[in-house]
Amino acid sequence: MILGLFDDPDEMMHGIEKLQKNSVPIYDVYTPMPIHGIEDKLGIKESRLGYAAFCFGCLGGSVIFSIVYYTLVHDWPMNVGGKPHFAMPNFVPFTFEWTILWTAFGMVFTFFFASHLFPGRAPRVMDLRATDDRFVIAIDAKGNIPHDDITKILQDAGAVEVKHNDRKYVSYE
Amino acid sequence: MSSHSESIIREPLITGKNITYAQITNDVLFPVENKPNKAWWIGFIVASIGAMVWLFSISWTFWYGIGEWGLNKTVGWAWDITGFVWWVGIGHAGTLISAVLLLFRQNWRNSINRSAEAMTIFAVICAATYIFGHMGRTWLAYWTLPLPNQYGSLWVNWNSALMMDVFAISTYFSVSLIFWYTGLLPDIAAIRDRAKGLRRRIYSICSFGWTGSVKTWQRFETASLILAGISTPLVLSVHTIVSFDFATSLEPGWHTTIFPPYFVAGAIFSGFAMVQTLLLIARKVLGLENYITMFHIESMNKIIILTGSIVGVAYITEFFIAWYSGVEYEQYAFINRSTGPYWWAYWSMMTCNVITPQLFWFRKIRLSIPASWVLSIIVNIGMWFERFVIIVTSLHRDYLPSSWVMFYPTWVDVGIFVGSIGLFFTMFLLFIRVLPSVAIAEVKLLLKTSSEQAKLKLIKEGHLDPEQVEFYKESLQKFDSVELADYDKV
Numbered sequence: 001m002i003l004g005l006f007d008d009p010d011e012m013m014h015g016i017e018k019l020q021k022n023s024v025p026i027y028d029v030y031t032p033m034p035i036h037g038i039e040d041k042l043g044i045k046e047s048r049l050g051y052a053a054f055c056f057g058c059l060g061g062s063v064i065f066s067i068v069y070y071t072l073v074h075d076w077p078m079n080v081g082g083k084p085h086f087a088m089p090n091f092v093p094f095t096f097e098w099t100i101l102w103t104a105f106g107m108v109f110t111f112f113f114a115s116h117l118f119p120g121r122a123p124r125v126m127d128l129r130a131t132d133d134r135f136v137i138a139i140d141a142k143g144n145i146p147h148d149d150i151t152k153i154l155q156d157a158g159a160v161e162v163k164h165n166d167r168k169y170v171s172y173e
Numbered sequence: 174m175s176s177h178s179e180s181i182i183r184e185p186l187i188t189g190k191n192i193t194y195a196q197i198t199n200d201v202l203f204p205v206e207n208k209p210n211k212a213w214w215i216g217f218i219v220a221s222i223g224a225m226v227w228l229f230s231i232s233w234t235f236w237y238g239i240g241e242w243g244l245n246k247t248v249g250w251a252w253d254i255t256g257f258v259w260w261v262g263i264g265h266a267g268t269l270i271s272a273v274l275l276l277f278r279q280n281w282r283n284s285i286n287r288s289a290e291a292m293t294i295f296a297v298i299c300a301a302t303y304i305f306g307h308m309g310r311t312w313l314a315y316w317t318l319p320l321p322n323q324y325g326s327l328w329v330n331w332n333s334a335l336m337m338d339v340f341a342i343s344t345y346f347s348v349s350l351i352f353w354y355t356g357l358l359p360d361i362a363a364i365r366d367r368a369k370g371l372r373r374r375i376y377s378i379c380s381f382g383w384t385g386s387v388k389t390w391q392r393f394e395t396a397s398l399i400l401a402g403i404s405t406p407l408v409l410s411v412h413t414i415v416s417f418d419f420a421t422s423l424e425p426g427w428h429t430t431i432f433p434p435y436f437v438a439g440a441i442f443s444g445f446a447m448v449q450t451l452l453l454i455a456r457k458v459l460g461l462e463n464y465i466t467m468f469h470i471e472s473m474n475k476i477i478i479l480t481g482s483i484v485g486v487a488y489i490t491e492f493f494i495a496w497y498s499g500v501e502y503e504q505y506a507f508i509n510r511s512t513g514p515y516w517w518a519y520w521s522m523m524t525c526n527v528i529t530p531q532l533f534w535f536r537k538i539r540l541s542i543p544a545s546w547v548l549s550i551i552v553n554i555g556m557w558f559e560r561f562v563i564i565v566t567s568l569h570r571d572y573l574p575s576s577w578v579m580f581y582p583t584w585v586d587v588g589i590f591v592g593s594i595g596l597f598f599t600m601f602l603l604f605i606r607v608l609p610s611v612a613i614a615e616v617k618l619l620l621k622t623s624s625e626q627a628k629l630k631l632i633k634e635g636h637l638d639p640e641q642v643e644f645y646k647e648s649l650q651k652f653d654s655v656e657l658a659d660y661d662k663v
Contacts, residue, residue, distance in 0.1 A: 007194070009621070032194060032363065033617040034390040044387060047395040057403075071319055071328035080332060093337040093414055097344040100407045104348040104400060108355055111396045112381065115389045121382030123362065130385055131363040133194035 001027070002147060003126055003163040004137040004154035009035050012135040015157035016041055019137070024150055027138040030130040049114075053107035060102020061095045068094055124169040134160075181637055181645050185625035186281050187616065188654040189463040192626060194617050197464075198363055201611045204459050205364060209606060212458045217602045223595015230588030231306055239309045243582045248568045252586040253307040254418075255560040256593060259443070260300035261342065261415055262436075262556060265408055266444025267293025268349060271356075272404035275397070280623060281472055283615040284464040287360075288455065288605070289448050290353040295600040296447070297346045299593040304342070306589065334417035341414040348407060352400045355393070358383045359614045412440045419563065426506035426567030429494065435487035439556060442480035442526070445473050446552035451601065453546045455610060462654040464611055467540060471651065474539045477552065481530035484559075488527060506567055514579060515566045522562050525555025540651050625655060632660075 006012035009031065016038075019026055026042065029035075039046070068091050072078070077085040112118060130136045139150060141164065151162045187197075209217075234241055244251055267289040274282035305311045317339045319329050329336055362383035365376035383389070416432035449470070456465045495507040510519045529551050538544045570577045604610070621627055632642055649655050 028386045028388075030385045031387075031390065032198075032359070032385060033614040034394050035387075038387055039391055042387060044391060047392050049392055049395045050399060053399050053403075067319060068331050072331050076328055078330070087332065090332050093410070093417075094331065094340050096406075096410060097337075097340040100348060100403045101344045103403050104351055107396055107399055108351050111355075111392050115392055117358070117381035117383065117389075119381055120378045123365065123377060123380060123382040124384055125366065126384075128366040131359065131366045131383075132198045 001126065001165040001168055002139040002141050002144070002150055002154075003165060004139070004157070004159040005127060005129070005161040005163065006135040006137070006158060007133060007160050008158070009033075009135050011158035012137060013038065013041065015137055015154055015159060018153050018157045019139070019150075022149075022153055024139060024144055024153065027140045030126060030136040030138065032131050032133065032135070035135075049107055049111055052110040053103045056106025056110075057099045057103035059106070061099035063102070064098035065091060065095045126165065126169060127163065179622050180641075181628060181631060182641050182648075183623065184466075184468040184645075184648050185623060185628055185652075185655075186284065186466065186468065186619050187463060187624035187626075188466050188652055189624075190626055190656070190659070192463065192620065192624060194620065197617055197620065198367075198613055200461065200463070201360075201609045201613050201616070202364060202367070204605055205607060205609060206367070210458070213602060213606070216598065220595050220598035220602055223592050224599040225592075225595075226588050227302070227592020227596045230585050230592055231302055233585055234306050234589065235311055239307065241583060241585045243580055243586050245578055245580070247571055247576045247578045248565055248580040250307075250564050250568065251580045252561075252582055252590055253303045255557065255564055256590050257300050257303035257307075258415055258436075258560045258564075259557050260296045260303070260593065260597075262412065262440035262443045262560075263447045263553075264293040264296035264300065264345075264349075264444065265412060265437075265440035266448050267291070267296075268345075268352075268404050268408040269441055269444065270448070271352065272401040272408065275401040276405060280619060281469055283619055284461075284611050285448065285452060285469055285473075286615070287353075287356065287612040288452060288601075288610045290349065290356070291604045291608075291610075292448060292451060292601065293349050293444075294346070294353060295597050295604075296444075297342065297349065298600070299597050301342070301346070302589070302593060302596075334414065334421045337414045338418055341411045345407060345411045348400070348404060352397075352404060355396060355400070356612060356615075357608060359385060359393070360609045360612065363613055364609070409437055412436045424567055425500070425502040426510070426563065428503075429491060431487055431490055431494070435484065435491075438480050438483040438487065439526075439559060442477060442484055442530075443553055443556035445477050445480065446549040446556070449473050449477070449545055449549035450553065453542055453549070455605065459605065459610060461611060464616055466654055467652045470542070470545055471539050474533045474545055477549070478530055478533040481526060481533075481552065485527035488523065502572070505570075509570055510562060510566045513566065513570070515562065515569070518558050518562050518566065522555050522558035525551045526559060529555075542653075625649075629659065 004012075004015055006015060012029070012031075013035070016026060016029070020041075029038065029042070031038075038044075069086070072087075073085045125131075126138055127134060127136050137154070137159075141147060144150060147164065154162050204213075239253075242251070242253065267286075270282050270289040271286040274286075305314055308314055317329060317336065319331075358381055361376055362380040362385065365373055365380045368376055413433040413436065416436035419427035420429060420432040422428060452465055453470070456462055492507050492511075495503045498504075509515075529548060532538045532544075532548065538548075565580050569580060628645065631637060632645075646660050649657065649660065
């Protein structure tokens with residue numbers, strides 16, 4: 001694994017451009033904050049979490065609406081001052097709340113699942129400062145030769161340090 | 174693009190010279206990675222004594238029942254629901270800052286959203302104690318859930334506003350929690366990567382294995398935006414539904430259509446006051462002057478004056494409508510509020526919520542830290558009185574003059590209320606010790622665009638409208654964390 005460590009996001013973006021110009025495939029980029037515009041540069045498709053959120057929201061709303069309908073209208077209709085059993089306006093708050101609840105939990109758990117985030121997962125960190133002040137471009141060393149050229153491209157782009165890691169991750173465990 | 178610079182006439186959101194990305198991490202994590210100072214210990218000891226009082230009083234209530242409270246057959250809701258509504262209202266500012274201001278792209282929220290969201294969660298926890306407390310038989314709280322039961326299939330009453338409240342508050346709490354925790358992941362990972370030994374292991378588990386890769390960040394931002402989008406109507410719905418608890422009744426003084434917007438404005442009003450109370454101290458004690466600047470304080474004061482004025486208009490409208498309705502019971506309820514035996518509560522509310530916040534129109538007061546702090550506490554006192562006035566003064570004189578009474582709290586009422594403040598501060602003080610009180614990643618995002626140093630560099634480079642530069646320099650006067658001498662030459 002070859003790591004190009006930058007201390008400035010703009011220089012890192014510059015580094016990505018240079019690597020791409022030289023047809024060096026980029027494994028991944030690790031940054032302490034979101035970098036806007038990097039997805040386009042790396043050709044990463046837009047996130048589809050919004051679709052998941054929408055589906056979970058519809059599901060949540062339908063579930064609670066069905067529960068309220070079943071209990072209040074079908075299973076045990078109560079006569080409250082002769083008012084209609086199917087009093088839809090009263091269903092609105094519940095339907096609304098559960099739409100939100102399911103959207104939030106459904107979407108966030110989809111996000112965790114898709115990004116392999118869960119409590120206790122060994123963090124696959126390549127450089128410990130990638131969550132602090134280093135913007136790291138990672139390049140798979142296997143098959144990408146010569147390494148010296150890649151090192152030079154990164155240094156030219158303004159990398160403050162270039163690391164050659166034998167192991168893929170500096171994992172803790 | 175992170176290199177895109179914003180207009181010079183906007184105030185800087187990060188002040189100070191030579192702030193680097195590493196500096197931000199160091200500054201924010203200082204209280205997490207070091208032993209607490211004396212101020213923290215004093216605060217923590219006082220707060221935890223309060224939390225003990227709360228624990229004792231609430232246990233007393235659970236053991237002996239709510240007969241230990243000062244309630245009587247006329248006044249069936251008093252300090253319990255007052256405290257509940259007060260705390261839920263305080264929670265609202267956190268969601269407003271994290272969600273509504275995100276949708277409006279107000280970047281100044283980035284440095285205050287974390288602690289405001291934490292405040293929301295702790296405030297809702299405090300509110301929940303009253304909900305469970307006032308049930309009397311807390312162990313039967315699950316009866317509010319639509320569970321199959323042994324009484325045939327007698328379900329919960331979905332037509333009741335109290336049932337709506339169960340759903341609203343539980344959704345609000347859990348969605349706020351997940352929003353807050355998702356936002357925390359990158360910052361927990363930052364602590365993890367700097368920690369050693371057992372601390373590293375613990376933070377590693379809590380970080381869910383966060384690495385900060387491109388795809389994760391992209392999903393993170395999408396999820397945050399959608400969470401903000403759904404939290405915005407959620408936060409408005411929560412206090413609307415809380416107001417339904419009153420508005421759907423037939424009680425004079427409660428049965429008004431103005432309640433939902435009026436409650437929401439009041440909630441944001443009290444919430445921002447509490448954020449101000451907490452952050453003015455946290456800023457000083459934690460040394461975060463460069464991130465929570467005078468601009469942030471002034472902006473919050475402006476929101477306080479806006480929402481405070483909305484609340485003031487609502488009070489006057491309520492009075493007008495009571496008269497205009499022509500219903501003598503409604504009219505009596507309001508006359509009784511302002512001139513009856515609880516006149517002092519009504520006028521405390523009016524003074525604290527409507528009159529004193531108007532002082533924020535004066536720039537000097539808006540920019541004074543001690544004045545802002547004192548006024549924020551006055552607002553919170555006023556908002557507590559508002560709920561007390563709505564609840565107790567509407568109830569204490571019902572349709573039957575022979576049952577007219579006053580409400581006198583017992584020591585248990587007082588203990589639970591004062592104790593819940595202690596509980597709140599205990600949780601908040603623990604939070605600032607173990608988790609970053611400022612969203613590190615989000616503040617880093619502002620460094621290259623909205624920081625004072627970036628703007629100073631732009632001025633030095635020239636190419637700017639001199640008039641705008643003058644305007645910018647003038648706006649820096651209010652900052653207590655800016656070295657104005659730097660601007661003499663440029």
